[in-house]
Amino acid sequence: MKMPSSSATNLKKEGLRHLLKTQDYTKKELNDILELMAMLKEARKENALPQLFKGKSVAMIFEQPSTRTRVSFETAATMLGGHALFLSPKDIHLGSKESLEDTGRVLSRMVDVIMARVDEHSTVAGLAEQASVPVINGLCDWLHPTQIMADLFTMAEHLPEGKSLSDLTVAFVGDATNVTSSLMFACTKFGMTFKHICPERFKAPQKWVEIALDNCEASGGKLVITDNTDEVAGCDIIVADSFYWFGQEDEKELRLSTFIPNYVVTQELMDKAGPDAMFMHCLPANDTRECTREVMESPRSVIFDEAENRLTAQMALLVYFTHHHIQAPTEATLTMHKDKIEGFLKTL
Template sequence: MFALRNTFIHSLKTVQSIQARNFTVGRTCLASVNLKGRSFLTLKDFNPDEIKHILWVSADLKHRIKHEGQYLPLLQGKSIAMIFEKRSTRTRMSTETGFALLGGHPCFLTPQDIHLGVNESTKDTARVLSSLTDIVLARVYSHTTLEQLDKEASVPIINGLSDLYHPIQILADLLTLQEHYGSLKGLTVSWIGDGNNVLHSLMMSLAKLGVNLRIATPKGYEPDANVTQEALRLSKQFGTELHMFSEPMEAAQGSNVLVTDTWISMGQEDEKKKRLKDFHGYQITMKTGSVAAPDWTFLHCLPRKSEEVDDEVFYSPRSLVFPEAENRKWTIMGLTVCILTDYSPQIPKLKL
């Protein structure tokens, strides 16, 4: 019986995935994108038009709700379970406030409320939450936990962060850059820091939108080899550039966007002393920006430490970190609306 149930769930998800990928190029393409019922574990699984559609819906909701003051209860009667193995300000607040603003009911679950794989197996948790909620967002230590949740659940699973990817952060980054530059195609982004989950998600998405990527990491802190191989394939497929360096100033050369993140993620506290030593010289300053493009800007997913970027850059007009943080809300709203409804944006298609 259980085997039959799993077969049915995966057959359904496969059909939804195939249907969503049957698209044609042009204006009608984005209008016909169907993400309903899809899980969102990694941007690797999403094609350019699907990513553009999520951003379009996000921008539409921001315009209609924030700027026009409309009330859009698109998620009325819907509930989301939010599993947090790792604490967060932006992921929790953006999801709770965004889902509620659309008329839905967010349910926050800490390790004290739900201890995945300890008090109850991940398999059983997935099945129980599938019967009680419409969608699950999980912020976990291991990406395999997300994959197991997705395997056993009959509702969509959103990756709120894992050790391998942080795709919802990248949606906010992309919307922020689109708002600032007016278009994404042709931009060059420089990542200066650790080869972590945020970088992995940039590597799985930027080429699909025509964005070049330059990466600087200290030796021993390079991005995952499999992710790098896929990123090189995507860069070749979409005609963009991907370069890797060990010197920050080389990576920043001619870049439109300088990006960094924490050097010490949760669970790496014991490595702090070594990491601070290894990342010496990687702080982003105005000197770093002096070799970038004249219109360069700065992104950081927060929280930020002064060793990663100095105050002069972080609080300068070039810094987009606070609009970026706000866009976490609009993009998680856009994503959940895409997954749970048949909503069509009312504003013109974004120039991406």
């Protein structure tokens, strides 16, 4: 019997898009995702989430461990009626026995979304080049777009009275991490003032600065790069992150001695920002390095709201990137296939 050669996943879907970086999306498109996040979060509160990922699967590739990324994607898929598969380096042959290209093509035949948390941006970009399903960047050495969608939503939930997102001034105190870059790009795209406060040695690279300045020209935002912690004065939000990460262990002592104590977010630094300034951190946080436990537990900290909103973001992203491709069968089609298969099974 000749079998059909086409894929059940409908390869080369029209309008296929990936989330490699928020910079690829307009402010309106990012706002659409934020609005979807708000509706899904409200539905979750009412225990009334529509099953918008029913019958679908997301493959979660992890080259790096994560608490929030894994739990949020897996929970989001399940709550929306779908399924998530955890794929560590022990589970797949990515880049070893099987090429990046073949991995992307094979997974596209079996799942509806690929999420990849990887060491290098080229890996997730390579998957997207070959995949015929949406690919979501769960973190790479350059960017962390899913975190930033959660951050933007958290900012929107805690806006100072009378202000919109574009009115905010955000200060990132610390190293030029993948969160720094993603937040810098998103904030300047929305027209905010973004300040990167860090030692000269670890400031944002020129490539990032140029992208952010282009955003500012279009949005009316402002970018400040400085080593002066007094620049936190008047900021609405203070953000911190780890002073070193995977692949930077050999620089650990240099980094800690450079950042500590001047760039640690303390209560004194928060007070310098102002009485209404909020504190954010993507977590995990080290309360003896980049920030203090006092700041983390203060009423001005929204870090656990921010963490919860990783789930809010992942729900929206799974729906946003698959809703165009939903092909709901008619009752007649369901009945036809059911009768056909059951009829065949009776002959066995």
